[in-house]
Amino acid sequence: MKATMLALVLGIVIGAWATPAAAQFGPPPPADPNAPTPRLANGKPDLSGSWQAVSGGQQGSGGDMFRRCTPFQSKNCMEWTNQSEDWPFMSATRLDQRQPLYKPEYWDKIIELDQWTNKYDPVMTCLPLGVPRQGPPARIFQTEKDITMIYRGGVDGGGGYAEFRMIPTDGRKHDPQRALQYTYMGYSVGNWKATRSSSTPSGSATRPGSAAAASSTPIRCTSSRSSRARAPTSSMR
Amino acid sequence: MGMLRSGNESELVKTLEYQADGGTIQVNGQPCAVKKYRVSVNYQVPGYRTQIECTRPNGQAYKNIETMAGQYAWDEDIPGAEIVAGKGKATPRADAFQERWIRLWASPHGAPKAAIAGAAGLPVSESFGQNPAVLIDRQSAGAKATTTLSWQGDKAIITYPIPGIAGATATATLDSGFLPERVVVKNGTNTTEFVYGDFEDWNNPLFKIEALYAGTIVERRNGTVVRDLKTKVTEIGQVYVVVPVPDSVQRAASK
Numbered sequence: 292m293k294a295t296m297l298a299l300v301l302g303i304v305i306g307a308w309a310t311p312a313a314a315q316f317g318p319p320p321p322a323d324p325n326a327p328t329p330r331l332a333n334g335k336p337d338l339s340g341s342w343q344a345v346s347g348g349q350q351g352s353g354g355d356m357f358r359r360c361t362p363f364q365s366k367n368c369m370e371w372t373n374q375s376e377d378w379p380f381m382s383a384t385r386l387d388q389r390q391p392l393y394k395p396e397y398w399d400k401i402i403e404l405d406q407w408t409n410k411y412d413p414v415m416t417c418l419p420l421g422v423p424r425q426g427p428p429a430r431i432f433q434t435e436k437d438i439t440m441i442y443r444g445g446v447d448g449g450g451g452y453a454e455f456r457m458i459p460t461d462g463r464k465h466d467p468q469r470a471l472q473y474t475y476m477g478y479s480v481g482n483w484k485a486t487r488s489s490s491t492p493s494g495s496a497t498r499p500g501s502a503a504a505a506s507s508t509p510i511r512c513t514s515s516r517s518s519r520a521r522a523p524t525s526s527m528r
Numbered sequence: 529m530g531m532l533r534s535g536n537e538s539e540l541v542k543t544l545e546y547q548a549d550g551g552t553i554q555v556n557g558q559p560c561a562v563k564k565y566r567v568s569v570n571y572q573v574p575g576y577r578t579q580i581e582c583t584r585p586n587g588q589a590y591k592n593i594e595t596m597a598g599q600y601a602w603d604e605d606i607p608g609a610e611i612v613a614g615k616g617k618a619t620p621r622a623d624a625f626q627e628r629w630i631r632l633w634a635s636p637h638g639a640p641k642a643a644i645a646g647a648a649g650l651p652v653s654e655s656f657g658q659n660p661a662v663l664i665d666r667q668s669a670g671a672k673a674t675t676t677l678s679w680q681g682d683k684a685i686i687t688y689p690i691p692g693i694a695g696a697t698a699t700a701t702l703d704s705g706f707l708p709e710r711v712v713v714k715n716g717t718n719t720t721e722f723v724y725g726d727f728e729d730w731n732n733p734l735f736k737i738e739a740l741y742a743g744t745i746v747e748r749r750n751g752t753v754v755r756d757l758k759t760k761v762t763e764i765g766q767v768y769v770v771v772p773v774p775d776s777v778q779r780a781a782s783k
Binding site: 358359376377379380381382385386388390392393394395398401402405406 | 532533534535537540541542545572606607608609611612615616657732735736737738763765766767768770772
C-alpha cells in the first residue's frame with residue numbers, strides 16, 4: 292500500500308480493466324474495430340464515456356464460496372462462517388501461479404499481511420480501497436486539460452466507496468509536496484507522450500479502450516499511491 | 529481434513545505454513561534438539577522450504593534450510609538464497625531430492641493429493657484444485673488408476689505411487705476419521721515410515737479455518753527415527769509461498 296510507483300501508464304491500466312459501454316443498461320453492442328477513435332478538438336483521443344469491467348475482474352473467485360459444514364465444524368456453522376473461512380481458499384488471486392516474485396526479505400511480511408487481513412485490509416475497517424484495487428472507473432470525463440474518473444462503490448466484497456480522481460493533463464509537473472499528502476486514490480498528473488494524427492491508416496483506427504488505442508496513445512502519469520502495474524491484456528474489447 | 533472447499537468441493541489447499549513446537553531430528557546420525565522447524569510448502573509448484581535450527585548433544589548449533597522445487601533439491605543459508613544476486617548461498621543437493629520428494633507426497637496433505645492424482649490417472653499438476661469425486665469418475669471413462677483401496681477391519685488402506693519417483697510406492701493407513709495415521713513409502717531398498725497423530729485445526733486460534741493437520745509427526749527411515757516433531761501452529765490459508773530455483777542449482781543439475 293505504501294509503495295510509490297513513479298510511472299503508471301494510465302492507458303494500460305484502463306485497458307486492462309475496463310471496456311467502454313455504449314449503453315449504461317444492458318449489454319454493450321459489439322465493438323467495431325474499424326470505428327474511428329473519438330478525439331477531442333486538440334486531436335487527443337477522447338476517453339470520455341461509461342466504462343465497465345470485462346470478465347474476470349481483479350478479484351474474482353473460483354466459484355461458489357460456500358461449502359458444506361464439515362464433520363469437524365461442530366459450532367456456528369453458517370453460510371457466513373463458511374464464506375469468511377473459505378475466502379482465502381477461493382480467491383483467484385491466491386490460486387494464481389503467476390504470483391509476483393518479491394524479494395525474500397519481504398516474504399514473511401507478505402504472509403503476515405495475508406494472515407492478518409482482518410487487521411490490515413482496508414476493506415475490513417471500512418477504509419477506501421485505493422488504486423488499483425478500486426477497479427476500473429465507471430465513467431470518464433475528459434477535457435483538453437484534465438481527465439476525471441468516477442468510480443462505483445462496493446466493488447470489492449461490498450467494500451469501497453464511490454470515488455473520483457482528477458488528473459490534470461495540462462503539462463504541469465508532478466508536485467512532490469502534494470504527493471506527500473495521504474490520499475487513497477493517489478495524486479496523479481498526466482501528459483501525452485505520443486498522439487497519432489487524426490488521419491489513421493485504414494483498418495487500424497480503434498475506439499478508446501481498445502488494445503491499439505491504449506498502446507499507441509499512452510498517458511504517462513505519476514502517482515503517489517499505487518502498488519502494481521498491470522501488463523496489457525487481450526481482454527480489452 | 530477440510531481440504532475440500534467451495535460448493536464444488538474442490539481440493540483447494542495450495543500452501544502450508546507449519547511450525548513445530550520442539551522435537552528431535554537426526555543430523556548426520558546424531559540427535560539434534562529442535563529450536564526451530566518451519567516448513568513452507570506450495571503444493572502447486574510443487575516445492576517447499578524447511579528451515580531448521582537445532583542443538584546437537586555437544587551443544588553445537590546446527591542450522592540449515594532444506595529446499596526443493598520441481599526436479600531440484602538444494603540447501604539455503606537464508607530463505608531465498610541467490611534469488612537476489614549476492615545474497616545468500618544455495619548448495620545443490622541432488623542426492624537429497626528423493627528423500628525430500630517422498631517427505632512431501634507422504635505428508636498429511638501431500639498423501640491425499642498424490643493418492644487422488646493416482647486414482648484419477650493424472651499427474652498431481654493436473655489433478656490439483658479439482659473435485660476428487662469428479663476426478664475419480666475418470667476411472668469409468670477408462671483412465672488407468674494407480675491408487676488402490678483395501679480394508680483391514682475398519683481401517684482403509686490406500687496405496688499410491690509417489691509422483692515422479694519410478695517404483696516408489698506409498699501405503700497409507702487411515703484412521704476411523706479417514707485421516708492418514710501411517711504412511712509407509714518403499715523406494716528401492718529404503719523404507720520410510722511416517723506416523724501422524726493428534727489431528728486438529730492447528731491454525732491460529734483467531735483464525736481457525738476447519739482444515740486439520742497432524743499434531744505429532746514421527747518419521748523413521750529403515751527403522752531409525754529421523755524426525756520426531758510436535759506441531760505448534762499451521763497456516764493453511766493460501767499464504768504466499770514461492771520456491772524459485774536458483775540459477776546455480778539449475779546449472780549444477782544440467783552438468
